[in-house]
Amino acid sequence: MKENFMEQFSTLPSVPAEANLVEVAKTLLENDSSIVVVNRGNEILGYIDWKDIVKLLISGGEDLRVKAEEIARPIKEEEMAESIEEDLHDIIVKIRKHGRIPILTRGKDGIRRKISPEIVITRLANLHDEERKKRTDVECLINDMMDVFPIGITLISNNGNILISNKIANDIISGKYKDSKEFVKIFNREQAEVVKYKEGKFYRICSTPVKEGFLVTFTDISNEYNMVEKLRSSQHEVEVAFTMMLPDQRIEARLKSIVEYIDQYDEKSGMIKITGVIKEGCFKHVINMLKLIADALNQGLLELPGMDKNTIVQSTILHDIGKVQPSLKIGDIVNPKEVFEKGYLHAFRSAELSKALYNIDEKVYNLIKFHHHEESELPKGFPEYLLPMYRFFRLIDGLSAGITRRGSKASMKIDGTKIFVKEESNFPDYNQEFEMDIYTGYYQTKRPL
Numbered sequence: 001m002k003e004n005f006m007e008q009f010s011t012l013p014s015v016p017a018e019a020n021l022v023e024v025a026k027t028l029l030e031n032d033s034s035i036v037v038v039n040r041g042n043e044i045l046g047y048i049d050w051k052d053i054v055k056l057l058i059s060g061g062e063d064l065r066v067k068a069e070e071i072a073r074p075i076k077e078e079e080m081a082e083s084i085e086e087d088l089h090d091i092i093v094k095i096r097k098h099g100r101i102p103i104l105t106r107g108k109d110g111i112r113r114k115i116s117p118e119i120v121i122t123r124l125a126n127l128h129d130e131e132r133k134k135r136t137d138v139e140c141l142i143n144d145m146m147d148v149f150p151i152g153i154t155l156i157s158n159n160g161n162i163l164i165s166n167k168i169a170n171d172i173i174s175g176k177y178k179d180s181k182e183f184v185k186i187f188n189r190e191q192a193e194v195v196k197y198k199e200g201k202f203y204r205i206c207s208t209p210v211k212e213g214f215l216v217t218f219t220d221i222s223n224e225y226n227m228v229e230k231l232r233s234s235q236h237e238v239e240v241a242f243t244m245m246l247p248d249q250r251i252e253a254r255l256k257s258i259v260e261y262i263d264q265y266d267e268k269s270g271m272i273k274i275t276g277v278i279k280e281g282c283f284k285h286v287i288n289m290l291k292l293i294a295d296a297l298n299q300g301l302l303e304l305p306g307m308d309k310n311t312i313v314q315s316t317i318l319h320d321i322g323k324v325q326p327s328l329k330i331g332d333i334v335n336p337k338e339v340f341e342k343g344y345l346h347a348f349r350s351a352e353l354s355k356a357l358y359n360i361d362e363k364v365y366n367l368i369k370f371h372h373h374e375e376s377e378l379p380k381g382f383p384e385y386l387l388p389m390y391r392f393f394r395l396i397d398g399l400s401a402g403i404t405r406r407g408s409k410a411s412m413k414i415d416g417t418k419i420f421v422k423e424e425s426n427f428p429d430y431n432q433e434f435e436m437d438i439y440t441g442y443y444q445t446k447r448p449l
């Protein structure tokens, strides 16, 4: 390329310093050139443009006897491109700087050549074509690569056109949406959504703003999504199984009718702000207690003397059936002492209702009746043999409240009569870790509430 490029520049004709006008004109004509270089030996004195000759001829007189060196114009810096061996860069720099194409160039071989605008333009056009081909090749490569990506990608311009889209993205857009306009309408803003595409296939579609518009990605989340669905259905199965255990369908309806609230406590004012309402809250609370019982059963706790599975399960199902909640909505700020009934009231009510309706024994009755009593507040006649179950029952009642109302993760590790508890939630103030012995009542917190 370098050699061809150099060949495109014609060698400039030259005349000696003492040449007269006729010799200069003859040299111009013979070489079909518009300028001629004036030399003295190896030194360049300047150049003569054909227009200079014409001007002299028109003026006539003594001027016609001048020698070439007398009318030679010195070559200005902007008229000379020093190096064009490598590329057109030097010429382009000159054009940018002075606003016109240089006249001459001097190669490494020292030969002065004239720069033809046509050749420069042709050369630039060739360069442009080469660059365009390179860009097209890179674009094709990017498109090919994008088609083998495991995720779908679409680039939407700021004015709502799809600029680039790979195969996965195209398949989803054409299979899921009426047309690309409908898709763009939904996803040309910052958002994320899970869409079902074909049976069992789920994609998370995320849109993020980029310089030119919005980049939309389609990630296959079928595995995790199907797993969550499975978990949901197993949760449903647990609920169905629990419902089957109930002696009376009215208990299910009763528990489902009791809401639970998520609130934020303000220490200064002593008020709470309602931040969420959990529908069927009490039903969920009981289910979560039953799961904790199942966990304790697996770990052998219910095999201990003084522990009885049926008593605990029955107490769990019935312990809150007498609970009455106030009607509150998100945003309400209330004094909890005023709006919520004291816990022992619903405990007593639940115990009496259960005794009258479901033929419970004394153990279940006492566990329900005193489930909101601190151990130190228990009446003197409370049977001592019930204390292990009473302690365990209050423990799972509290843990389930955290799971149900605060989305806590609670774990129990059972070692003989000791239970190590860890509770973590999105509300760090409620995180706790403690150890309790259900036989002795020994309680030690590892991380204060």
Ligand SMILES: [Fe+2]
Binding pocket: 319, 320, 343, 346, 347, 371, 372
């Ligand atoms: Fe309760």
Ligand SMILES: [Fe+2]
Binding pocket: 285, 319, 320, 397
């Ligand atoms: Fe409860």
